[in-house]
Amino acid sequence: MNRTGRAASAAVLVVAALSACADGEGEGAGQVMSTMQGMEGMPGMVGDGSVMLTRGDVSTFGITFGSVEIRPLSRVIRTVGLVEFDETRMVYVSPKFAGWAERLHVDFTGQVVREGQPLLDVYAPELVTAQEELLLAARMAESLADSRVSDAGDAADELYAAARRRLQYWDVSDEQIDHLLEARQVSRTLTLYAPASGVVMEKNVFQGQAFEAGSALYMIADLSEVWMNAEVFEADAGLVREGMRADVTVEALPGQGFTGRIQYVYPTLADRTRSIRARVALMNPGGRLKPGMYGTVRITANLGEVLTIPLTAVLYTGERAVTFVDMGGGALMPQELELGVRGDGLVEVLAGVEPGQRVVTSAQFLMDSESNLAEVIRAMMAQMNLSDMEGMEGMDMTPPDTTGGR
Numbered sequence: 001m002n003r004t005g006r007a008a009s010a011a012v013l014v015v016a017a018l019s020a021c022a023d024g025e026g027e028g029a030g031q032v033m034s035t036m037q038g039m040e041g042m043p044g045m046v047g048d049g050s051v052m053l054t055r056g057d058v059s060t061f062g063i064t065f066g067s068v069e070i071r072p073l074s075r076v077i078r079t080v081g082l083v084e085f086d087e088t089r090m091v092y093v094s095p096k097f098a099g100w101a102e103r104l105h106v107d108f109t110g111q112v113v114r115e116g117q118p119l120l121d122v123y124a125p126e127l128v129t130a131q132e133e134l135l136l137a138a139r140m141a142e143s144l145a146d147s148r149v150s151d152a153g154d155a156a157d158e159l160y161a162a163a164r165r166r167l168q169y170w171d172v173s174d175e176q177i178d179h180l181l182e183a184r185q186v187s188r189t190l191t192l193y194a195p196a197s198g199v200v201m202e203k204n205v206f207q208g209q210a211f212e213a214g215s216a217l218y219m220i221a222d223l224s225e226v227w228m229n230a231e232v233f234e235a236d237a238g239l240v241r242e243g244m245r246a247d248v249t250v251e252a253l254p255g256q257g258f259t260g261r262i263q264y265v266y267p268t269l270a271d272r273t274r275s276i277r278a279r280v281a282l283m284n285p286g287g288r289l290k291p292g293m294y295g296t297v298r299i300t301a302n303l304g305e306v307l308t309i310p311l312t313a314v315l316y317t318g319e320r321a322v323t324f325v326d327m328g329g330g331a332l333m334p335q336e337l338e339l340g341v342r343g344d345g346l347v348e349v350l351a352g353v354e355p356g357q358r359v360v361t362s363a364q365f366l367m368d369s370e371s372n373l374a375e376v377i378r379a380m381m382a383q384m385n386l387s388d389m390e391g392m393e394g395m396d397m398t399p400p401d402t403t404g405g406r
Contacts, residue, residue: 053330066310066361073303073343081230083293089222099124113194121189131186134163198222228280230297239301246280250295308346313359326358
C-alpha cells in the first residue's frame with residue numbers, strides 16, 4: 001500500500017474507533033483497544049509522532065534531504081532609490097552685500113562652469129566706498145611710514161589692514177584687491193567668480209536685477225559623484241550597516257550598473273512608507289546619472305557564520321516552524337524550530353536542531369499529515385478511561401465462530 005493509501009486507511013480506522021466508543025462498554029470498548037493497537041503498528045506511522053519511510057517511499061514521493069550546518073549566511077535586500085545631489089558638493093553664490101547685476105557671464109541654468117570662471121559683474125555702493133577707504137588707507141600708510149611719531153605709523157598700518165580685511169570678508173579675492181592697489185583707481189563694478197566647478201542647477205538673477213545681501217543668485221552642483229537614497233523597509237532595517245556594498249541600476253541606462261558603498265543610514269523611520277533611508281555614494285563618470293532618476297538597489301548583507309538549514313526544509317504550520325529530522329533507519333521526527341534571520345536559500349536556526357543532522361527538504365506536507373495523525377492516535381489512547389480498560393480485562397476477545405460449528 002502506498003503512503004497516501006496508508007493515510008486514508010488510518011483515517012478510516014480512527015472513525016471506526018470512535019464509532020466503537022459509542023457502542024458502550026464491553027465489546028465496543030474492546031474493539032476500541034484492538035483498533036488503536038492495530039493503528040500503532042501501521043506501516044509508516046509511529047506512536048511518538050514520527051514517520052517511517054522505506055526506500056520505495058523516498059523514490060516514489062521524490063523526498064530529498066539537506067544538511068544542518070554552520071556556514072556563511074548572506075541576504076540581498078532589493079529595494080528602490082532616488083538619485084540626488086551630493087550635498088557636500090553643492091555651493092551657492094550669495095553676495096554679502098546688496099547691489100545690482102550689471103552683466104551676466106553665465107546666463108542659463110544647466111551651464112557647466114569651472115572653478116574661478118566669471119559669473120557676473122555687480123555694482124554695489126558699499127563696495128565702491130570700501131575701495132575708496134582702502135586706497136586712502138594705503139596712501140596714509142605710505143606717507144607715515146617714515147614719520148618720527150611711531151604711533152602714527154602703526155595707526156596708519158592698522159587702518160590699512162582693516163580696510164583690506166573688510167573687502168576680504170565680502171569675498172573679494174586677494175588678486176582683485178592687489179589689482180585695485182596697483183591701478184590706484186576705484187572700480188565701479190566687481191566680478192563674482194564660481195567658487196567650484198560643476199553645473200549651474202539654479203539661476204535666480206537676470207541682467208539689471210537688484211538683489212539683497214544674502215540672495216542666492218546661483219547654485220552650482222558637482223555631479224562627478226551623486227547620492228542614491230535607497231528606501232529600506234522596516235523588516236530589513238536592522239540588517240543595513242554603513243560600508244555595505246550596493247549595486248544600482250536605472251531604467252534610463254539599461255545594461256549599465258553602478259557600484260557604491262552605504263555612507264550613512266538615516267536614524268529615523270518614515271511613518272507613511274515604514275522605511276528608512278540608506279545613502280549610497282556613487283561615482284558618476286560623464287554625468288550619466290541624473291538627479292531625480294529612479295533606480296533599483298541591491299544591498300548585500302553578510303550576516304556571518306551561523307547555524308543554518310535550507311529554507312525548503314522549513315514547514316510553517318500556523319505560528320510554528322517545523323522540520324523533519326532524519327533519525328536513521330527510515331524514521332523522520334518532526335522538530336519545532338526557533339528561527340533567526342532569513343537569507344538567500346538558507347535560514348538561521350536558533351534552537352531545534354544540531355549541526356550535522358539531515359532534514360527533509362521536500363514532501364514535508366505529506367510527512368506532516370501522517371505525523372499529526374499518529375499524534376492524534378497516541379493522544380486518544382492516552383485519554384482512555386482507566387476503569388474502562390480494567391473492565392475489559394478478562395473479556396473474551398475470541399472472534400465469534402462463523403463456520404456454523406463445522
